[in-house]
Amino acid sequence: MNSSTPAVSIDGVVKRFGSVTAVDGLSLQIQPGEVVAFLGPNGAGKTTTVDMILGLSQPSEGSVQIFGGDARQAVALGRVAAVMQTGGLLKDFTVRETVELTASLFIPSRPVDEVLDRAGILDIGDRLVGKASGGQQQRLRFALALLSDPDLLILDEPTTGMDVQGRREFWHAIRSDAADGRTTVFATHYLEEADAYADRIVLVRKGKIVADGTAAEIKALSAGRTVRATLDQADTSALARIAGVDSVDVRGDSVLIHGSDSDEIARYLLNHTPARDLEITSRNLEDAFIALTGDDAQTPEGALA
Numbered sequence: 001m002n003s004s005t006p007a008v009s010i011d012g013v014v015k016r017f018g019s020v021t022a023v024d025g026l027s028l029q030i031q032p033g034e035v036v037a038f039l040g041p042n043g044a045g046k047t048t049t050v051d052m053i054l055g056l057s058q059p060s061e062g063s064v065q066i067f068g069g070d071a072r073q074a075v076a077l078g079r080v081a082a083v084m085q086t087g088g089l090l091k092d093f094t095v096r097e098t099v100e101l102t103a104s105l106f107i108p109s110r111p112v113d114e115v116l117d118r119a120g121i122l123d124i125g126d127r128l129v130g131k132a133s134g135g136q137q138q139r140l141r142f143a144l145a146l147l148s149d150p151d152l153l154i155l156d157e158p159t160t161g162m163d164v165q166g167r168r169e170f171w172h173a174i175r176s177d178a179a180d181g182r183t184t185v186f187a188t189h190y191l192e193e194a195d196a197y198a199d200r201i202v203l204v205r206k207g208k209i210v211a212d213g214t215a216a217e218i219k220a221l222s223a224g225r226t227v228r229a230t231l232d233q234a235d236t237s238a239l240a241r242i243a244g245v246d247s248v249d250v251r252g253d254s255v256l257i258h259g260s261d262s263d264e265i266a267r268y269l270l271n272h273t274p275a276r277d278l279e280i281t282s283r284n285l286e287d288a289f290i291a292l293t294g295d296d297a298q299t300p301e302g303a304l305a
Protein backbone atom coordinates (compact mmCIF):
# COMPACT_ATOMS: atom_id res chain seq x y z
CA MET A 1 0.00 0.00 0.00
CA ASN A 2 1.24 3.50 -0.70
CA SER A 3 -0.06 6.75 0.74
CA SER A 4 -2.45 7.32 -2.16
CA THR A 5 -4.21 3.95 -1.74
CA PRO A 6 -7.81 4.61 -0.65
CA ALA A 7 -9.01 3.02 2.58
CA VAL A 8 -12.19 1.97 0.78
CA SER A 9 -12.67 1.74 -2.96
CA ILE A 10 -16.10 0.73 -4.23
CA ASP A 11 -16.37 0.54 -7.98
CA GLY A 12 -19.65 0.08 -9.86
CA VAL A 13 -21.10 -2.19 -7.19
CA VAL A 14 -24.49 -3.82 -7.67
CA LYS A 15 -25.94 -6.19 -5.06
CA ARG A 16 -29.08 -8.17 -5.79
CA PHE A 17 -31.12 -10.38 -3.50
CA GLY A 18 -33.39 -12.26 -5.90
CA SER A 19 -35.55 -9.61 -7.54
CA VAL A 20 -34.46 -6.90 -5.05
CA THR A 21 -31.59 -4.65 -6.12
CA ALA A 22 -30.30 -3.44 -2.75
CA VAL A 23 -27.26 -1.59 -4.15
CA ASP A 24 -27.55 -0.24 -7.66
CA GLY A 25 -24.28 0.86 -9.27
CA LEU A 26 -22.47 2.48 -6.36
CA SER A 27 -18.97 3.92 -6.71
CA LEU A 28 -17.17 5.55 -3.82
CA GLN A 29 -13.63 6.19 -2.64
CA ILE A 30 -12.80 6.93 0.97
CA GLN A 31 -9.34 8.23 1.85
CA PRO A 32 -7.40 7.24 4.99
CA GLY A 33 -8.37 9.36 8.00
CA GLU A 34 -11.79 10.40 6.66
CA VAL A 35 -14.89 10.09 8.85
CA VAL A 36 -17.72 9.33 6.45
CA ALA A 37 -21.43 9.05 7.24
CA PHE A 38 -23.71 6.86 5.17
CA LEU A 39 -27.07 8.48 5.49
CA GLY A 40 -30.36 7.31 4.05
CA PRO A 41 -33.85 6.05 4.81
CA ASN A 42 -34.78 2.46 5.69
CA GLY A 43 -33.91 0.06 2.94
CA ALA A 44 -31.58 2.50 1.14
CA GLY A 45 -28.79 -0.08 1.01
CA LYS A 46 -26.55 1.14 3.84
CA THR A 47 -26.20 -2.17 5.69
CA THR A 48 -25.79 -4.09 2.44
CA THR A 49 -22.90 -1.80 1.48
CA VAL A 50 -21.33 -2.05 4.93
CA ASP A 51 -21.54 -5.85 4.73
CA MET A 52 -19.61 -5.81 1.45
CA ILE A 53 -16.95 -3.48 2.90
CA LEU A 54 -16.54 -6.05 5.69
CA GLY A 55 -16.35 -8.93 3.22
CA LEU A 56 -19.48 -10.50 4.75
CA SER A 57 -21.05 -10.62 1.32
CA GLN A 58 -19.82 -10.24 -2.21
CA PRO A 59 -21.09 -7.80 -4.86
CA SER A 60 -23.23 -9.21 -7.69
CA GLU A 61 -21.30 -6.84 -9.97
CA GLY A 62 -18.37 -4.47 -9.49
CA SER A 63 -15.63 -4.58 -6.90
CA VAL A 64 -14.87 -3.56 -3.32
CA GLN A 65 -11.27 -3.07 -2.22
CA ILE A 66 -10.06 -2.26 1.26
CA PHE A 67 -6.59 -0.68 1.46
CA GLY A 68 -6.06 -1.94 -2.08
CA GLY A 69 -6.85 -5.58 -1.25
CA ASP A 70 -9.54 -8.08 -0.41
CA ALA A 71 -11.99 -7.07 2.34
CA ARG A 72 -11.91 -10.48 4.10
CA GLN A 73 -8.14 -10.38 4.24
CA ALA A 74 -8.18 -6.88 5.74
CA VAL A 75 -10.63 -8.08 8.41
CA ALA A 76 -8.51 -11.19 9.12
CA LEU A 77 -5.44 -8.99 9.58
CA GLY A 78 -7.29 -6.83 12.10
CA ARG A 79 -7.03 -3.78 9.87
CA VAL A 80 -10.82 -3.49 9.74
CA ALA A 81 -13.23 -3.86 12.64
CA ALA A 82 -16.93 -3.21 13.00
CA VAL A 83 -19.61 -2.26 15.49
CA MET A 84 -22.85 -3.70 14.18
CA GLN A 85 -26.41 -3.18 15.43
CA THR A 86 -27.05 -6.60 16.88
CA GLY A 87 -25.65 -9.99 17.71
CA GLY A 88 -22.32 -11.34 18.76
CA LEU A 89 -22.54 -11.04 22.55
CA LEU A 90 -22.85 -13.89 25.05
CA LYS A 91 -25.13 -12.97 27.94
CA ASP A 92 -23.49 -15.18 30.62
CA PHE A 93 -20.05 -13.60 30.39
CA THR A 94 -19.11 -10.41 32.14
CA VAL A 95 -18.20 -7.34 30.12
CA ARG A 96 -14.49 -7.80 30.92
CA GLU A 97 -14.55 -11.56 30.20
CA THR A 98 -16.11 -10.82 26.80
CA VAL A 99 -13.26 -8.49 25.90
CA GLU A 100 -10.64 -10.91 27.31
CA LEU A 101 -12.13 -13.82 25.38
CA THR A 102 -12.10 -11.88 22.13
CA ALA A 103 -8.56 -10.66 22.83
CA SER A 104 -7.45 -14.29 23.28
CA LEU A 105 -8.65 -15.18 19.78
CA PHE A 106 -6.05 -13.04 18.05
CA ILE A 107 -3.02 -10.95 18.91
CA PRO A 108 -4.54 -7.74 20.21
CA SER A 109 -2.74 -4.44 19.77
CA ARG A 110 -4.41 -2.74 22.70
CA PRO A 111 -4.70 -3.88 26.34
CA VAL A 112 -8.14 -4.90 27.65
CA ASP A 113 -8.30 -2.12 30.25
CA GLU A 114 -7.44 0.49 27.68
CA VAL A 115 -10.26 -0.45 25.31
CA LEU A 116 -12.74 -0.77 28.21
CA ASP A 117 -11.74 2.71 29.29
CA ARG A 118 -11.90 4.08 25.75
CA ALA A 119 -15.43 2.73 25.36
CA GLY A 120 -16.46 4.15 28.75
CA ILE A 121 -17.22 0.78 30.39
CA LEU A 122 -14.19 0.21 32.62
CA ASP A 123 -16.40 0.68 35.69
CA ILE A 124 -18.88 -2.04 34.65
CA GLY A 125 -16.28 -4.70 33.74
CA ASP A 126 -17.75 -7.18 36.26
CA ARG A 127 -21.34 -6.82 35.07
CA LEU A 128 -22.91 -9.71 33.20
CA VAL A 129 -23.53 -8.82 29.56
CA GLY A 130 -27.14 -9.98 29.94
CA LYS A 131 -27.61 -7.38 32.69
CA ALA A 132 -25.97 -4.55 30.77
CA SER A 133 -28.23 -2.00 29.15
CA GLY A 134 -28.62 -1.70 25.38
CA GLY A 135 -26.34 1.33 25.31
CA GLN A 136 -23.72 -0.44 27.47
CA GLN A 137 -23.81 -3.47 25.18
CA GLN A 138 -23.26 -1.15 22.25
CA ARG A 139 -20.23 0.33 24.05
CA LEU A 140 -18.98 -3.23 24.61
CA ARG A 141 -19.18 -3.89 20.86
CA PHE A 142 -17.18 -0.70 20.39
CA ALA A 143 -14.54 -1.92 22.90
CA LEU A 144 -14.25 -5.23 20.99
CA ALA A 145 -13.80 -3.36 17.72
CA LEU A 146 -10.96 -1.31 19.20
CA LEU A 147 -8.93 -4.36 20.36
CA SER A 148 -7.03 -4.78 17.10
CA ASP A 149 -6.45 -1.00 16.82
CA PRO A 150 -7.97 -1.11 13.31
CA ASP A 151 -7.07 1.32 10.52
CA LEU A 152 -10.69 1.24 9.37
CA LEU A 153 -13.66 1.20 11.70
CA ILE A 154 -17.12 0.41 10.35
CA LEU A 155 -20.12 1.36 12.46
CA ASP A 156 -23.72 0.43 11.68
CA GLU A 157 -26.08 2.62 13.71
CA PRO A 158 -23.42 2.70 16.44
CA THR A 159 -25.21 4.84 19.02
CA THR A 160 -28.51 2.93 19.05
CA GLY A 161 -29.66 2.73 22.68
CA MET A 162 -27.03 5.13 24.00
CA ASP A 163 -28.11 8.09 26.11
CA VAL A 164 -27.08 11.65 25.28
CA GLN A 165 -23.89 11.53 27.33
CA GLY A 166 -23.00 8.11 25.93
CA ARG A 167 -23.38 9.41 22.39
CA ARG A 168 -21.21 12.40 23.11
CA GLU A 169 -18.43 10.31 24.69
CA PHE A 170 -18.63 7.81 21.88
CA TRP A 171 -18.23 10.43 19.16
CA HIS A 172 -15.48 12.16 21.10
CA ALA A 173 -13.51 8.89 21.07
CA ILE A 174 -14.16 8.42 17.34
CA ARG A 175 -13.06 11.95 16.46
CA SER A 176 -9.91 11.75 18.52
CA ASP A 177 -8.90 8.45 16.84
CA ALA A 178 -9.68 9.99 13.44
CA ALA A 179 -7.22 12.76 14.25
CA ASP A 180 -4.62 9.99 14.64
CA GLY A 181 -5.44 8.72 11.14
CA ARG A 182 -8.15 6.10 11.65
CA THR A 183 -10.71 5.93 8.86
CA THR A 184 -14.29 5.64 10.06
CA VAL A 185 -17.40 4.84 8.08
CA PHE A 186 -20.75 4.90 9.83
CA ALA A 187 -24.30 4.23 8.72
CA THR A 188 -26.99 6.26 10.41
CA HIS A 189 -30.50 7.62 10.11
CA TYR A 190 -29.61 10.70 12.13
CA LEU A 191 -28.89 13.79 10.14
CA GLU A 192 -27.70 15.59 13.28
CA GLU A 193 -25.13 12.89 14.05
CA ALA A 194 -23.80 12.92 10.50
CA ASP A 195 -23.77 16.71 10.51
CA ALA A 196 -21.89 16.99 13.79
CA TYR A 197 -19.33 14.20 13.44
CA ALA A 198 -18.67 13.33 9.80
CA ASP A 199 -16.15 15.04 7.51
CA ARG A 200 -18.22 13.86 4.62
CA ILE A 201 -21.78 12.66 4.12
CA VAL A 202 -22.78 10.13 1.47
CA LEU A 203 -26.53 10.23 1.00
CA VAL A 204 -27.98 7.01 -0.40
CA ARG A 205 -31.43 6.28 -1.72
CA LYS A 206 -32.63 3.07 -3.36
CA GLY A 207 -29.08 1.75 -3.61
CA LYS A 208 -27.70 4.84 -5.34
CA ILE A 209 -25.70 7.83 -4.13
CA VAL A 210 -27.85 10.95 -4.42
CA ALA A 211 -25.36 13.35 -2.84
CA ASP A 212 -21.79 13.21 -1.58
CA GLY A 213 -20.09 16.10 0.14
CA THR A 214 -19.44 17.90 3.41
CA ALA A 215 -22.42 18.61 5.64
CA ALA A 216 -22.31 22.23 4.49
CA GLU A 217 -22.33 21.19 0.83
CA ILE A 218 -25.23 18.80 1.36
CA LYS A 219 -27.19 21.45 3.18
CA ALA A 220 -26.51 23.99 0.46
CA LEU A 221 -27.58 21.44 -2.12
CA SER A 222 -30.81 20.66 -0.37
CA ALA A 223 -31.53 24.24 0.52
CA GLY A 224 -33.84 26.28 -1.64
CA ARG A 225 -37.47 27.12 -1.13
CA THR A 226 -40.90 25.71 -1.71
CA VAL A 227 -43.46 27.70 -3.66
CA ARG A 228 -47.04 26.66 -2.98
CA ALA A 229 -49.86 27.85 -5.18
CA THR A 230 -53.48 27.08 -5.91
CA LEU A 231 -53.51 25.70 -9.43
CA ASP A 232 -56.03 23.36 -11.02
CA GLN A 233 -54.77 20.76 -13.46
CA ALA A 234 -51.13 21.71 -13.11
CA ASP A 235 -48.85 20.67 -15.97
CA THR A 236 -46.27 18.99 -13.71
CA SER A 237 -43.78 18.26 -16.46
CA ALA A 238 -43.76 21.91 -17.56
CA LEU A 239 -43.31 22.98 -13.93
CA ALA A 240 -40.47 20.50 -13.46
CA ARG A 241 -38.65 22.17 -16.36
CA ILE A 242 -38.46 25.58 -14.62
CA ALA A 243 -34.78 26.37 -13.94
CA GLY A 244 -33.56 25.02 -10.60
CA VAL A 245 -36.70 22.99 -9.81
CA ASP A 246 -36.04 19.63 -8.14
CA SER A 247 -39.52 18.50 -7.12
CA VAL A 248 -43.13 19.10 -8.04
CA ASP A 249 -45.87 17.78 -5.80
CA VAL A 250 -49.61 18.06 -6.50
CA ARG A 251 -51.94 17.92 -3.48
CA GLY A 252 -55.60 18.44 -4.40
CA ASP A 253 -55.86 21.84 -6.05
CA SER A 254 -52.47 22.91 -4.65
CA VAL A 255 -49.09 22.50 -6.22
CA LEU A 256 -45.83 22.53 -4.23
CA ILE A 257 -42.73 23.27 -6.25
CA HIS A 258 -39.31 23.11 -4.68
CA GLY A 259 -36.23 24.61 -6.25
CA SER A 260 -33.16 26.74 -5.83
CA ASP A 261 -34.71 29.85 -7.43
CA SER A 262 -38.10 30.64 -5.92
CA ASP A 263 -38.30 33.98 -7.78
CA GLU A 264 -38.07 32.15 -11.10
CA ILE A 265 -40.75 29.66 -10.01
CA ALA A 266 -43.08 32.46 -8.87
CA ARG A 267 -42.47 34.42 -12.08
CA TYR A 268 -43.31 31.38 -14.20
CA LEU A 269 -46.47 30.59 -12.24
CA LEU A 270 -47.77 34.16 -12.43
CA ASN A 271 -46.85 34.77 -16.06
CA HIS A 272 -47.59 31.41 -17.63
CA THR A 273 -50.32 29.76 -15.53
CA PRO A 274 -53.53 30.78 -13.74
CA ALA A 275 -51.86 30.03 -10.35
CA ARG A 276 -52.95 32.16 -7.37
CA ASP A 277 -52.44 32.39 -3.56
CA LEU A 278 -48.65 31.96 -3.85
CA GLU A 279 -46.72 31.20 -0.65
CA ILE A 280 -42.94 30.83 -0.45
CA THR A 281 -41.34 28.93 2.45
CA SER A 282 -37.89 27.63 3.41
CA ARG A 283 -37.28 24.01 4.25
CA ASN A 284 -35.77 22.85 7.48
CA LEU A 285 -32.99 20.26 7.56
CA GLU A 286 -35.31 17.31 8.03
CA ASP A 287 -37.51 18.35 5.10
CA ALA A 288 -34.37 18.68 3.00
CA PHE A 289 -33.29 15.13 3.85
CA ILE A 290 -36.72 13.81 2.90
CA ALA A 291 -36.63 15.82 -0.31
CA LEU A 292 -33.31 14.24 -1.28
CA THR A 293 -34.07 10.69 -0.20
CA GLY A 294 -37.85 10.31 -0.13
CA ASP A 295 -39.89 8.27 -2.57
CA ASP A 296 -40.72 11.30 -4.73
CA ALA A 297 -37.19 12.65 -4.73
CA GLN A 298 -35.45 13.42 -7.96
CA THR A 299 -31.69 13.76 -8.08
CA PRO A 300 -31.30 17.49 -7.58
CA GLU A 301 -29.73 19.65 -10.20
CA GLY A 302 -26.06 20.17 -9.46
CA ALA A 303 -25.99 17.10 -7.21
CA LEU A 304 -22.61 16.47 -5.68
CA ALA A 305 -22.81 12.77 -6.33
Ligand SMILES: Nc1ncnc2c1ncn2[C@@H]1O[C@H](COP(=O)(O)OP(=O)(O)OP(=O)(O)O)[C@@H](O)[C@H]1O
Pocket: 017, 020, 021, 022, 040, 041, 042, 043, 044, 045, 046, 047, 048, 049, 189
Ligand atom coordinates in the same frame (compact mmCIF):
# COMPACT_ATOMS: atom_id res chain seq x y z
N1 LIG B 1 -30.51 -10.93 2.74
C1 LIG B 1 -31.44 -10.22 2.08
N2 LIG B 1 -32.38 -10.83 1.31
C2 LIG B 1 -33.30 -10.12 0.64
N3 LIG B 1 -33.38 -8.79 0.63
C3 LIG B 1 -32.49 -8.11 1.37
C4 LIG B 1 -31.47 -8.79 2.12
N4 LIG B 1 -30.72 -7.86 2.76
C5 LIG B 1 -31.24 -6.66 2.40
N5 LIG B 1 -32.30 -6.81 1.58
C6 LIG B 1 -33.10 -5.72 0.96
O1 LIG B 1 -32.21 -4.80 0.37
C7 LIG B 1 -32.64 -3.46 0.57
C8 LIG B 1 -31.57 -2.67 1.28
O2 LIG B 1 -31.46 -3.12 2.64
P1 LIG B 1 -30.40 -2.57 3.67
O3 LIG B 1 -30.55 -3.35 4.93
O4 LIG B 1 -29.06 -2.52 3.04
O5 LIG B 1 -30.90 -1.06 3.88
P2 LIG B 1 -30.48 -0.02 5.00
O6 LIG B 1 -30.22 1.26 4.26
O7 LIG B 1 -29.39 -0.53 5.84
O8 LIG B 1 -31.81 0.10 5.82
P3 LIG B 1 -32.08 0.38 7.40
O9 LIG B 1 -31.92 1.85 7.55
O10 LIG B 1 -33.50 -0.04 7.55
O11 LIG B 1 -31.12 -0.43 8.20
C9 LIG B 1 -33.95 -3.57 1.33
O12 LIG B 1 -34.99 -3.51 0.40
C10 LIG B 1 -33.88 -4.93 1.99
O13 LIG B 1 -35.16 -5.46 2.18
